[in-house]
Amino acid sequence: MQVNIPLKQVIDNSYSITIDQLPQIELDTKVAIVTNPKVAGLHLSYLLSKISVKELYIITVPDGEEYKNQASIDTILESLFNHRFNRKSMLIAFGGGVIGDMVGYAASIYQRGIDFIQIPTTLLSQVDASVGGKTGMNNKYGKNLVGAFHQPKAVYIDPHFLTTLPSREFGAGVAEIVKMAVTFNKEFFEYLETADLKDPKVLQEAIKQAVETKASVVAQDEKERGLRAALNYGHTFGHVIENETQYKTYLHGEAVAIGIIMANQLAIKLGLMSEDEALRVENVFKKYNLPTNYAISNTETFYETFFLDKKSSDANITFILADGIGGVKMLDDIAKETVVSVLAQFGAC
Ligand SMILES: NC(=O)c1ccc[n+]([C@@H]2O[C@H](COP(=O)([O-])OP(=O)(O)OC[C@H]3O[C@@H](n4cnc5c(N)ncnc54)[C@H](O)[C@@H]3O)[C@@H](O)[C@H]2O)c1
Numbered sequence: 001m002q003v004n005i006p007l008k009q010v011i012d013n014s015y016s017i018t019i020d021q022l023p024q025i026e027l028d029t030k031v032a033i034v035t036n037p038k039v040a041g042l043h044l045s046y047l048l049s050k051i052s053v054k055e056l057y058i059i060t061v062p063d064g065e066e067y068k069n070q071a072s073i074d075t076i077l078e079s080l081f082n083h084r085f086n087r088k089s090m091l092i093a094f095g096g097g098v099i100g101d102m103v104g105y106a107a108s109i110y111q112r113g114i115d116f117i118q119i120p121t122t123l124l125s126q127v128d129a130s131v132g133g134k135t136g137m138n139n140k141y142g143k144n145l146v147g148a149f150h151q152p153k154a155v156y157i158d159p160h161f162l163t164t165l166p167s168r169e170f171g172a173g174v175a176e177i178v179k180m181a182v183t184f185n186k187e188f189f190e191y192l193e194t195a196d197l198k199d200p201k202v203l204q205e206a207i208k209q210a211v212e213t214k215a216s217v218v219a220q221d222e223k224e225r226g227l228r229a230a231l232n233y234g235h236t237f238g239h240v241i242e243n244e245t246q247y248k249t250y251l252h253g254e255a256v257a258i259g260i261i262m263a264n265q266l267a268i269k270l271g272l273m274s275e276d277e278a279l280r281v282e283n284v285f286k287k288y289n290l291p292t293n294y295a296i297s298n299t300e301t302f303y304e305t306f307f308l309d310k311k312s313s314d315a316n317i318t319f320i321l322a323d324g325i326g327g328v329k330m331l332d333d334i335a336k337e338t339v340v341s342v343l344a345q346f347g348a349c
């Protein structure tokens with residue numbers, strides 16, 4: 001299936017997203033493929049068979065969210081300087097969301113910005129991270145707190161890469177798919193309730209729907225001035241969980257799944273969602289063995305960490321909540337006691 005989804009012209013530098021077998025990539029310039037040892041071992045030879053460029057370099061950075069940091073960015077930049085990359089050169093992000101975010105960020109700052117292509121190899125990066133130009137890294141203060149909006153020149157989504165993906169990583173991608181369905185597309189959510197995403201045809205359809213949803217949101221609000229924040233559903237809570245557990249216990253998508261469960265409890269409290277709707281979301285997560293609970297040891301600390309969220313202002317935290325299934329509301333005036341009382345429900349597990 002060949003699907004081209006050009007982001008609308010609202011974004012000057014619109015690009016196409018292809019969901020299909022990787023095409024032959026021919027570039028008359030210096031190119032660096034940036035990847036990690038795991039992805040390289042599994043799939044680099046296949047990518048190399050599809051690439052013909054003027055001069056090619058391979059840059060590897062260590063695998064894992066804990067390496068989504070300045071040291072890895074420095075490794076990438078050093079290599080670009082050593083090989084005299086210039087503004088006509090091209091980077092290829094080959095891996096999951098960690099690689100995609102870091103390569104996009106390195107591309108955004110190298111000589112004030114060079115081009116890059118996304119070739120995502122995890123489900124999560126295919127349905128979410130490779131699209132939309134959010135790039136960055138983590139630091140000791142928290143998740144994605146340094147970065148830039150820098151759109152790729154093209155995104156090539158080849159579901160063939162997913163054949164080697166461990167099932168936990170698969171589940172993490174499902175969490176971001178569910179996020180898009182619950183907030184923007186009721187029919188898509190109903191489809192997910194009965195669908196078996198392990199079936200390649202069903203999966204390809206779900207990837208297409210998720211990418212279409214994300215591309216449409218980004219096209220309307222590239223720099224997250226409003227609507228795009230809806231893509232952060234579950235993340236306000238999820239990022240705190242990732243931070244508290246130092247990125248070691250949960251995959252990003254798993255933390256998002258728990259974050260969605262928490263956000264839904266807050267939505268129930270505010271009368272935006274019914275218990276039954278929240279249960280339906282939880283049931284889809286359970287089908288893919290996603291975690292749905294987290295022991296909050298200190299609700300005050302958890303609450304204070306919300307202020308590191310990029311959606312927060314000095315005095316307010318913005319919460320992205322489901323408005324039933326298929327709708328979304330962004331609220332920045334929820335009383336602290338209300339939020340803390342919901343956090344307290346997760347205190348003892
Ligand atoms: N920019 C965005 O819009 C956006 C959206 C969602 C998530 N993210 C970011 O993406 C990151 C999470 O991405 P992720 O879930 O892809 O994690 P990841 O990049 O860490 O990849 C998960 C694991 O799978 C391995 N892997 C990659 N492809 C594989 C394959 N085909 N077969 C087997 N193993 C493979 C990786 O090496 C890694 O060990 C987080 O840092 C998150 O903040 C960004």
Ligand SMILES: O=C(O)C(=O)C[C@@H](O)[C@H](O)[C@H](O)COP(=O)(O)O
Pocket residue numbers: 128132134143144176224228229231232235310
């Ligand atoms: O593209 C977006 O916008 C998203 O929010 C997608 C999220 O899934 C992703 O995890 C993103 O990196 C989170 O953004 P952040 O701005 O909260 O760091």
Ligand SMILES: [Zn+2]
Pocket residue numbers: 128176235252256
């Ligand atoms: Zn995410």
